[in-house]
Amino acid sequence: MAMSRDEIFKEVQDVLVDALGVDDDEVTTDASLMGDLGAESIDFLDIVFRLEKAFGIKIPREELFPAESLMNNPEFVSKGKFTEKGLTELRVKIPHTDISTFKNNPNVNKLGDLFTVGAIVKYVETKLNAA
Amino acid sequence: MRWIWIDKFTEFHSGKSAVAVKNVTLAEEHLHDHFPGFPVMPETLMIEAMAQTAGILVGEAKNFTEKVILAKIKKAVFFDYVKPGDTIKLKAQIESITPEAASTTGRITREEKLIAEIDLMFSHIDQNLAGKKFPEENFVFTGMFESLLRDVLISDAGSSKEASEQNG
Numbered sequence: 001m002a003m004s005r006d007e008i009f010k011e012v013q014d015v016l017v018d019a020l021g022v023d024d025d026e027v028t029t030d031a032s033l034m035g036d037l038g039a040e041s042i043d044f045l046d047i048v049f050r051l052e053k054a055f056g057i058k059i060p061r062e063e064l065f066p067a068e069s070l071m072n073n074p075e076f077v078s079k080g081k082f083t084e085k086g087l088t089e090l091r092v093k094i095p096h097t098d099i100s101t102f103k104n105n106p107n108v109n110k111l112g113d114l115f116t117v118g119a120i121v122k123y124v125e126t127k128l129n130a131a
Numbered sequence: 132m133r134w135i136w137i138d139k140f141t142e143f144h145s146g147k148s149a150v151a152v153k154n155v156t157l158a159e160e161h162l163h164d165h166f167p168g169f170p171v172m173p174e175t176l177m178i179e180a181m182a183q184t185a186g187i188l189v190g191e192a193k194n195f196t197e198k199v200i201l202a203k204i205k206k207a208v209f210f211d212y213v214k215p216g217d218t219i220k221l222k223a224q225i226e227s228i229t230p231e232a233a234s235t236t237g238r239i240t241r242e243e244k245l246i247a248e249i250d251l252m253f254s255h256i257d258q259n260l261a262g263k264k265f266p267e268e269n270f271v272f273t274g275m276f277e278s279l280l281r282d283v284l285i286s287d288a289g290s291s292k293e294a295s296e297q298n299g
Contacts, residue, residue: 042232
């Protein structure tokens with residue numbers, strides 16, 4: 001059963017409303033999980049569990065929200081910023097995010113901004129299509 | 132301090148579900164203040180009791196090698212008061228468990244009546260919070276909890292035959 005992007009968005013919206021205690025009108029495509037919706041680290045795991053249940057998919061560790069493995073690699077991050085190599089790796093690891101703005105100021109502290117509602121929808125869509 | 136809010140386990144299915152009971156008594160001093168003339172078990176302590184039931188279930192699933200910390204109360208809804216003389220039953224189920232975390236669902240009942248629904252999330256802290264160091268010893272699962280499991284037969288997730296026979 002193929003789901004349209006709107007249907008996926010609606011489901012993702014429900015997941016985020018429950019997981020983060022936000023209102024559904026706050027969950028827009030551009031909203032970032034940490035900055036706009038106030039997600040903390042444990043919420044990311046909660047969201048992964050809920051998405052797996054809602055869509056019947058398996059989300060491997062660090063696939064949807066990779067952070068540690070990238071940030072702890074000195075080849076990818078130097079002086080608090082992503083290197084060219086790091087940015088290339090980001091494109092490979094998180095193709096569901098849009099790094100076009102991020103790459104102008106690739107500060108590690110801004111990495112969280114990449115994880116938007118739209119990125120989750122895109123990730124789930126890819127995952128469902130691959131299944 | 133004995134911060135234990137369950138009396139014993141009556142069922143334990145490794146990696147899946149567990150049932151604990153708690154007998155509430157007026158000998159618990161806080162009930163005289165909560166509230167004077169109207170003693171009821173604080174709802175916060177019902178959450179703690181569920182966190183202990185579910186936390187031990189999650190800990191046992193990894194042979195108590197992980198430090199299991201309550202990370203998030205996903206849901207806590209209460210439907211009735213719990214009073215001295217009541218025996219409450221806490222049933223916890225593991226919904227998901229991964230190397231770094233676990234999520235559980237739980238129901239508290241008194242006889243057949245639903246008292247509360249409490250869903251929780253636990254973190255295996257050594258697997259998270261990169262860069263932070265925690266003490267070597269497992270400060271979460273100390274001997275304090277051993278007696279709780281003494282009377283219950285821990286059955287394997289795969290072969291829970293004995294326990295299901297025991298519990299009919």
